[in-house]
Amino acid sequence: MRLILYLGKGGVGKTTTAAATAARAAELGYRTLVVSTDVAHSLADALDQPLGAQPTPVAANLWGQEINVLDEVRRHWGTLQTHLQQLLKRRGVNEVAAEELAIIPGMEEVVSLLHIRRQARAGDFDVVIVDAAPTGETVRLLTMPEAVQMYAGRLLSWDQGMVRLARPLMRAMLPSSDVFASLPQFIAEVEELRATLTDPAIASYRLVLTPERMVLKEAQRAATYLALYGYPVDGAVLNRVLPPDSAGDGFWQRLAATQQQYRRQAHELFAPLPIWEAPYEARDLRGLDDLRALGRAIFGAEDPTRVFFRGTTQxxxxxxxxxxxxxxxxxxxxxxxxxxxxxxxxxxxxxxxxxxxxxxxxxxxxxxxxxxxxxxxxxxxxxxxxxxx
CATH class of the missing domain: 2.60.40.790 (Immunoglobulin-like)
Structure with missing residues (x-):
């Protein structure tokens, strides 16, 4: 089982790159699921096919999914949050504290991680490719196992009166008759989730960037924090690269020269990671034929699902x-x-x-x-x- 997550600054082409990788993997015979965790989904547009909140068949060996995070949050949260707030206030907890206690931090991120983990463990696919939200949101998402583990640990220290109040909330999140009795098991499951996300044999994180100064800066920050939390990065895709001998007027020549400067900088900044390059296309890419061609252009004869780099970058x-x-x-x-x-x-x-x-x-x-x-x-x-x- 392989789990590949693409992340980067908004607008650099993560969705197209993830979809192209998935199309190429399916072409090579892998049962492939490509998933979007971004609230502003565009994966269906890239595939040029409608997608649902569950895996939707797209082509031979290829499925697509756009996680409906808001619906999931409403389903598990909804009126329960209001109910718990009122319950806490009736027990003498002040209004501000009641609102704080009725919210588990990062609920959207937890829902996304649970979806991805469920798909990865189901065994229905050989590879799951994630079109992640913009960099800051994705790094926040990836830090959630630690946050949830800390929050659950704090719940274990509550007195029994508070435990009775919080039971309805925790039952909505975990399928257990007495959630607080099984909190140690829940913490163990969170640790297992983190183990999956940090296992270099299973998970790989790939940065998508363009030859621009601000994009390179944000990608550097992402690489720093991924390394800090132990998430294995195995490469980066440099997208929308003009050929160095671009013809045309002075504008295109100057743009190509500027890109070459940042292109060299990208290879230096992210060494020893492999850098794949995707050409700047003169038209919008959409549909499976375009995506398969892009996947071949990025990876050539390489298998895009293999692990390309092992070890720490810092x-x-x-x-x-x-x-x-x-x-x-x-x-x-x-x-x-x-x-x-x-x-x-x-x-x-x-x-x-x-x-x-x-x-x-x-x-x-x-x-x-x-x-x-x-x-x-x-x-x-x-x-x-x-x-x-």
Whole structure:
């Protein structure tokens, strides 16, 4: 079973790329489901066929699905939230606290994850390909297992009176006669979900980007946080690339030259990940024939469902009050290391190699004190946080 999630900034072509990968996988004989988790669905438009909230046959070996998150939330939440609020207020809980206690954070993300997990475990498909929401929402979605686990742990510490009040809420979420008695099992299931999403043999995360400065910046942030939470990234698709010798007036020539600059930067920024390139088409791509052709253009003779990269692109380790950032750079020759830090950006030069990094927020106000390059790995040390005012 393979689970492949495409994510990136809105408008970079995630939906088309996910659909093209699915069409190519189905063409190779895999039973393939392509799923959209974005509230503003456009997967049906890319496939040029109507889709439902359940897997819908599209072609041989290919199914499509647009998860109706809002309906699922209403079904599991709806009047229950209001009922629980009134119940809590009658027991003396003030109005603001009642509203807070009646809401489980990230309900939409939980619903999406449960859908994806259900499809992945059912065994009906060889590969599930996810057209994810824009980057920020997707990273939030992927952090939900930790949030739900923390919230469930807090529920275990409630006193028995509060437990009696919250039972109707939890019964709506979990198929159990006494949910609070089975909360440890629920936490174990959340851990299993995270294990699936972080298993590099099962799940792969692929960034979709275009040769533009702002898009590359957001993709860097996504790669940083995916690495921070242990989600395995195995490649990136550079979309809408003009040929370097584009003909036409000066505008197209200048645009192609600018794209080439960002194209080279993308290959440097995301090394050692493989970068696939998709051409800039002169017309809208829609329908299976166009999608199959695009899938072949991106992956060539490669099987798009295989794992293309194993290992970490960066690792953050805490040591006392300090942090150590490890960056595998296996193809870089050792030379003098030059380093410059500006806020949450770190610029590293090793000989002729230059790498620009977006740092997690925990490192933004810390000083980069030392950089060492050994055995193909760059280690950057960050000192303790500055003293508070």
């Amino acid at each position: 690792e953050l380790v805490k040591e006392g009050e300090e942090y150590r950032l490890r960056l595998p750079l296996p193809h870089v020759e050792l030379d003098k290391v030059t380093m410059l830090k500006r806020g949450d950006q770190l610029f590293v030069e090793i000989g002729s190699f230059r790498r620009e990094l977006i740092l997690p927020l925990v490192l933004a106000d810390r000083e980069a004190t030392r950089a060492v390059f050994r055995n193909g790995v760059l280690e950057v040390r960050f000192g303790p946080p500055p003293p508070s005012a």
